[in-house]
Amino acid sequence: MKRTYLFIGAGRMAAAMVKGLKASCDDQVTIYAANSGNKERLEIFCTAYQLFPVVENWTDYITKVDTIVLAMPPSQQQDILQQLAPFVTTQLIISVAAGKGLREMQKYLPDQTAVAWVMPNTAAQIGQSMSLYTTSTISEAQKSALHVLLESIGEAKECSEEQIHTLTAITGSAPAFVYEFAMSLMDAAGNAQLAEEELQELVAQMIYGAAMMLKSSSSPAELREAVTTPGGATAAGLDVLYAKNFQKVIHEAIQATSERARILGN
Ligand SMILES: NC(=O)c1ccc[n+]([C@@H]2O[C@H](COP(=O)([O-])OP(=O)(O)OC[C@H]3O[C@@H](n4cnc5c(N)ncnc54)[C@H](OP(=O)(O)O)[C@@H]3O)[C@@H](O)[C@H]2O)c1
Structure with a gap:
């Protein structure tokens, strides 16, 4: 089954996750990536992992993907969620923002949006993260997309939001x-x-x-x-x-x- 991801943020954590996904299931994933406008960085990132760069209007890509990964600094998350909100339908939204949490995501998204909060660590870069995660109610297909991502960067444990904090x-x-x-x-x-x-x-x-x-x-x-x-x-x-x-x-x-x-x- 082909999975489609949009990464918003093309920094260290995005690189770790994309590297993991490409290594574990390259032929089953299509990945689009956007950043805050550093075109050179985005090009290097997308060339390195053979991704599709989204130079402008990442909101145009929301309906093309099943899963959106928020991998930008926590301080930017609210703004990005507010931009996402009008376009989200059945996509799973995964955030890796340190210290934020599910409730913080749900505040800005339509009711019933499928969300996951994942806290990986730096060893994700070598596929050895000990990641913690929690989700809202999500479908089996969304669970599977989440687990493909989590397993590609190491080991993962489901926790409550409070436990993750x-x-x-x-x-x-x-x-x-x-x-x-x-x-x-x-x-x-x-x-x-x-x-x-x-x-x-x-x-x-x-x-x-x-x-x-x-x-x-x-x-x-x-x-x-x-x-x-x-x-x-x-x-x-x-x-x-x-x-x-x-x-x-x-x-x-x-x-x-x-x-x-x-x-x-x-
Ligand atoms: N690094 C870790 O070990 C680690 C561990 C756990 C969780 N996290 C979480 O992962 C997230 C990313 O951290 P990182 O270390 O990967 O940061 P990073 O290397 O500094 O990369 C941040 C990326 O976000 C992009 N960005 C910033 N503002 C944006 C905006 N408004 N819209 C779209 N893209 C935007 C940046 O764009 P430009 O390329 O244009 O600068 C850059 O590509 C953070 O929420 C952090 O809490 C990181």
Whole structure:
């Protein structure tokens, strides 16, 4: 079955999703893409993924597609929804705007419009996103179009709107905390006399291996215990983390992220 998408926004997240769609079902998708008027960027984007550029009046394309993906900055969403509203009929409207949500979309669209709010993360670029999503009442065909998109960028979990607001700090922002942790480890290995790239590779593989173990059935506590001999070297390191209240620091970082996201979303 041929699926048709209109992407409004041709930036990093649109590129990740289009790349995923093209890689997973190139011959089954037709994709139109529009942006805010940067013609050079749109041309590069459309050439890279063999898309149809929409240089003017993207509203003319609404009736040509089944699914519209809003991939522009959250601050632009209200304006775009208001432009969309008069033309929407049976299309599924998917937004990836951080901090916004379904209710925020529904405010500006006709009643009964099929909407989905998806919160991917940056690993969508390599097909490894942990995406959260929620939808209004949508048809089986629309569910299928949504799942094709979600699965093309990684794994996805259906949540309530409120859960997405709460969990975005963890799935969306905490990757930055992991990178900060990686930088700290690389810094701490300063006197091992390895080149920066070698250190990065070593740390990345360690995190990757730990993540793979975590994705197995064992709990993090069991995995931690398996590495930690009482009175041993790892235990000495963990004791420092406990003494500095590592968990509390992480809680505070997540709370600060969520609070800021709510302010920005409003
Ligand atoms: N990047 C991520 O990892 C990530 C993760 C989760 C969610 N998101 C969400 O994804 C959305 C896009 O983020 P991004 O990182 O892809 O941003 P980006 O790289 O800055 O790209 C934004 C795109 O939106 C276009 N745009 C801006 N205003 C527009 C308008 N009024 N009409 C049509 N197009 C417009 C821009 O057009 P020009 O090309 O003309 O500048 C550009 O193509 C945001 O809502 C963000 O919250 C991003």
